Amino acid sequence: MTLRQNMSENDDQSTIKTNEAHSSRDNTAIRPTRIRSGNVSAGATRNRRASQRLMLATALGVSLILLLSVIVFSVIRIGSLVHENDAMAGELFKIKQELSSTVPELERSRKELASLIKGRLPYLRELTPDKVINIDNPPIKNVVFTVLKQNGRTRYEFRLVLENKDENMVHPDVRVLAFDQHGVQVGMAEITDHVDLMPGESRSYSSVIDRFMDEEPRYFYVAKRGG
Numbered sequence: 001m002t003l004r005q006n007m008s009e010n011d012d013q014s015t016i017k018t019n020e021a022h023s024s025r026d027n028t029a030i031r032p033t034r035i036r037s038g039n040v041s042a043g044a045t046r047n048r049r050a051s052q053r054l055m056l057a058t059a060l061g062v063s064l065i066l067l068l069s070v071i072v073f074s075v076i077r078i079g080s081l082v083h084e085n086d087a088m089a090g091e092l093f094k095i096k097q098e099l100s101s102t103v104p105e106l107e108r109s110r111k112e113l114a115s116l117i118k119g120r121l122p123y124l125r126e127l128t129p130d131k132v133i134n135i136d137n138p139p140i141k142n143v144v145f146t147v148l149k150q151n152g153r154t155r156y157e158f159r160l161v162l163e164n165k166d167e168n169m170v171h172p173d174v175r176v177l178a179f180d181q182h183g184v185q186v187g188m189a190e191i192t193d194h195v196d197l198m199p200g201e202s203r204s205y206s207s208v209i210d211r212f213m214d215e216e217p218r219y220f221y222v223a224k225r226g227g
Contacts, residue, residue: 124179124219127156139163139170139197140222156209156217158189164197171196173225178209178217187211190225 125133129147141163148155156178164170172193180186187209197203209217 123221124183125221127178127217127220135222137223138165139172139224140174141202143176143220143222145220154216156187156211157206158209159204159206160191160222161202161204162191162197163202164199167199169196169198172203172205174205174222175225176207176209177221178211179219179221180213180215181218183219184213184215186213186215186217 125135127145129145132142132144134142139162141161143158143160146157146159148157158176160174160176162170162172162174172191172195174191176189176191177185178187189207189209191205191207193203193205211217
């Protein structure tokens with residue numbers, strides 16, 4: 001082997017060692033840098049998690065405060081409503097007591113007034129709706145009154161039954177008078193038929209009381225005109 005070849009080999013080996021040394025230094029320089037980067041990333045993650053926990057705790061605290069506020073307001077409001085309800089119940093009880101003592105007095109006054117009216121006008125009968133009222137005053141047999149509401153007004157209709165118990169012909173000619181609770185006449189109606197009733201014949205007629213006073217009829221009087 002020549003001297004030149006030996007020198008070339010020595011240069012190659014020197015070059016290889018030099019590259020290996022550089023490579024080793026580069027790896028050594030890079031490794032600490034990677035470790036520092038990992039530490040920074042872990043710290044940022046911990047800070048972010050701590051911030052999230054703080055925000056969650058704050059939101060939970062605000063929610064609890066709002067919930068407590070609602071509970072306190074509800075308790076106060078319920079207490080106020082209970083107090084108002086008790087007061088209203090007391091007022092209602094007082095009103096019921098007053099009514100319970102007033103109703104008998106009104107009923108007694110009504111009966112006394114009815115007795116006075118019957119004593120002054122004994123021929124009056126009490127006008128009771130939807131009830132067959134026997135008259136038994138020939139030819140008038142019975143009458144039924146009906147109260148109707150129409151266009152905001154009250155109508156008093158009636159159905160009158162006439163029966164001829166006589167042996168002679170009877171001419172249907174009847175008058176119905178209506179009176180208020182004080183015995184004042186407030187209306188009337190007339191039933192007239194050109195066809196006479198045969199002996200033993202009965203016939204019914206319907207009509208409406210013509211009221212000339214806006215008072216509720218409480219009594220009535222029915223009779224054959226001229227009889």
